[in-house]
Amino acid sequence: APVAIAPAAPAPVAPEPVAEPEVEPTRTLLPAHAAADTTSAVDGAPAAASVLLDTPPVPAAAGDALVLRGVTKRFGSTHAVDGIDLTVPAGTFYGLVGPNGAGKTTTLSMIAGLLEPDRGTIHIGGVDAAAKPLAVKRLMGVLPDRLRTFDRLTGRQLLYYYGVLRKLPPAVVESRTADLARAFDLEDALGRSVSDYSAGMLKKVMLAGALIHSPRLLVLDEPFEAVDPVSSAIILDILSTYVAHGGTVILSSHGMDLVERVCTRVAVIVAGQVLAEGTVAEVRGELTLEQRFVELAGGLSDVEGLEWLHTFSD
Template sequence: MADAPGRTDATSAGEAVSVRGLVKQFGDNRAVGGIDLSVPAGSFYGVVGPNGAGKTTTLSIVAGLLRADEGSVTICGVDQAAQPQAAKRLMGVLPDRLRTFDRLTGRQLLYYYGLLRGLSADVIEKRAADLARAFDLGDALSRVVSDYSAGMTKKIMLAGAMIHSPRVLVLDEPFESVDPVSSAVILDILRAYVSHGGTVILSSHGMDLVERVCSRVAIIVGGEVLAEGTIDEVRAGQTLEARFVELAGSSGEVEGLEWLHTFSD
């Protein structure tokens, strides 16, 4: 069968996501400066970098939430620029700064997500119940999302991102402000998802977590990829955190704080 318009050979090459020459400028600020990434299908792929490095901008472009000034993004063989809706259907997205309809109950929110993804009411009901059980949300589905804790909010948003069974999950800081119990639940679900062929791209400041769960990682600093490859390749005999600090450098200034060493009592 001939490839659909806008398709490439990325799927046959085993790539779930291919990013080439990505550039994004905000005024005088070059947030992303020619980034290339290749994310294998069925993998946990980590994106790390200091604040303001361009991680969120890059993931937002991959997710179709921002438009790049230059470059291309291919999702499971679908050219995002040529077929944006088809590319978005293949993805579930958990953005950084969570914004959602938090005056809805958890059940209503999942139903809304399901409708947006074109699912029938009976399928949504079944999947919402399955997701609530898996994410240990329990009675929370009957409560408005604005009453949720940070961990519960992340879980209901992630459940919404997964309800249409996407091939790729793009998760920006999925474990930030999440308690260890909720983190373990989320991680178990994501591991099972990847083991069955799904692909997870996540950004995180938790180097230990990335080192533990990701098969590949990219270190982004100043809108550029400074290192990319398997965890072992990138850390080069160090811990991932030590390698990250080595590449990103330290802008901290210790001198001039001598007054802090003389207490005021």
């Protein structure tokens, strides 16, 4: 129901608290923009309630989810990222690949707002990240490279924290926590401290936290690293469903087979520059993606001089 606005009182009085809209628990994990135009980012909440949640009104997904132009980042004399241009259409699974130290993490950190570019522009959903940093952060879910979390919290407490930090009503946080725990196979782990989690479980709960507010864009740095095959399949299924309903994922990965199998488009970054970009078929040509990657990254290293490795010490 629409939120009623009381007429102005003759004297200043403290406003009565507005009751949160009654929310029916959801059982699907979809990006907010996949819902009908009459609903807000909160499942089942009327559009007028978006003001209460401090959620900016966003048009239906169309065009480009992410656009980088001339983005540059230096650390001292090192050009970590050197004038990168990228365009990520909405509703795509976009892979960012490159050798260690190529600038992938720096690029994703700038997209996520964790680093500020020295030059260039970043637009997310048509919004200038430099001009409206808080607005673009509302549109994103982020899984950083080096996971840092509050080790003394349980998994349930951590997801609750993520939800209320995104200004979701507690009832919605609890409902979505249950959905995410079931989807990520974390139901038995939510009561335990995250300090007791394995690397794979920690990655899953952090990814669940990145999804809890139903973002338009997911920025994931090595989401499958240190994750067992069963958990990888679960994560991939969730992300594929998310993209199929209009969400956008940009991820970095060293798993060329996985990128080749699931990504719509891919960019190969070497020494802070994009050397190839396009659909997976366009980038790989007649080769496999791994062969093309090795070719662009400079080929195999020279093993001459390591003949001593062919003999063994006693």
